[in-house]
Amino acid sequence: MSDVLTDTTGTAGAIRYRGRTGVPPQFRPPRAPGHFVGRGDELARIRTGGVTVLSGPGGVGKTALALKWLQDRGSGDQLYVDLAAREPVAELLRSFGLIEVPAGDRAAVFRSLAVRRQFTLLLDNADSAEQVTPLLPASGTVVVTTRKKLNLDQALEIAVEPLADDPLLGALLDLSYVELPERQARLYRLCAWQPGAFDVPVAAAIAGECVCDVEDALDDLVEKSLLTEVGDAFRFHELVRAHARTKR
Ligand SMILES: Nc1ncnc2c1ncn2[C@@H]1O[C@H](COP(=O)(O)OP(=O)(O)O)[C@@H](O)[C@H]1O
Ligand SMILES: [Mg+2]
Incomplete structure (x- = not known):
């Protein structure tokens, strides 16, 4: 088997991982x-x-x-x-x-x-x-x-069971929410009414904004862990969605 442990520098018989x-x-x-x-x-x-x-x-x-x-x-x-x-x-x-x-x-x-x-x-x-x-x-x-x-x-x-409706989560989400720029905050509120996953064009349509602005804002929400990216789409954790829906 050792003859398959050949790294890109050609050293046979040992795993060298290019010195990484x-x-x-x-x-x-x-x-x-x-x-x-x-x-x-x-x-x-x-x-x-x-x-x-x-x-x-x-x-x-x-x-x-x-x-x-x-x-x-x-x-x-x-x-x-x-x-x-x-x-x-x-x-x-x-x-x-x-x-x-x-x-x-x-x-x-x-x-x-x-x-x-x-x-x-x-x-x-x-x-x-x-x-x-x-x-x-x-x-x-x-x-x-x-x-x-x-x-x-x-x-x-x-x-792993669903998180109980933890009041601490609500408080922490509030902290993240109040720091959001207006565009992100608005998307957060509006997209939470979309059932299931949604992609950038859907979010843009919901918000009535252009795709490029919405794309950056959604990335920002992902960065702040308020939204999850799944392939080309986005979705809310149930508890986060429930929080977003309480916001006006
Ligand atoms: N304990 C937690 N506190 C805060 N956010 C959480 C917690 N658990 C999960 N999340 C958020 O919920 C979403 C889904 O969680 P994830 O771990 O990806 O689920 P799974 O791996 O079971 O599919 C993610 O956006 C994640 O950041
Ligand atoms: Mg997972």
Whole structure:
């Protein structure tokens, strides 16, 4: 197997990752929401060392919880892998300079990389135990998020429930809201009446403004964690939507 561990400088038999010490930007965990609230019990339960699976419906707050935990922990290198992306493991290995690992060896090379670099892993959006199990390193800390029930061996499973209507969240959202420029505040109020996800042209139509102004303003709302970007569309967390609808 060692002959597949060839880096771009041509050194066979060793993983050298082009001498990088850092993590390629696309595999660094994004920031946790700035107004993160609650989840004290879940944050305390996530394991340092071993595997924790955060399961629950889409939008409930699994990724935010995992990111907050990683951010609070803040030590050591952390890898964020979106398992819903196209060929995530191949892409990750490539970004570390491991460009021609045969498909059948990728999981083993990934595990080896994780152990050698002592990465804390966030495997986001897992679809099945079969997808995750081959990626689990022999040691280290792994957090998995999933909408399914995975029943992984040796893993702690935490069911992530919807946040209770936390008065603190309301107060924190108010703080973010009062700082919004008028265009952003208006979009925040108006788009919250749109059920489900919406894209830039829809938001522009709702606000009666041009697409380019609206695009920047929506990006700003995402930046402030008031809105979530999903592909080309945007959506509100249910609690944020409820907050926005109280505003006039
Ligand atoms: N505890 C929290 N405090 C503040 N915002 C949160 C919290 N949990 C989730 N959110 C926000 O709700 C939205 C959906 O959460 P996310 O973690 O992406 O859900 P999931 O991963 O379960 O689909 C995001 O905009 C996120 O920032
Ligand atoms: Mg998620």
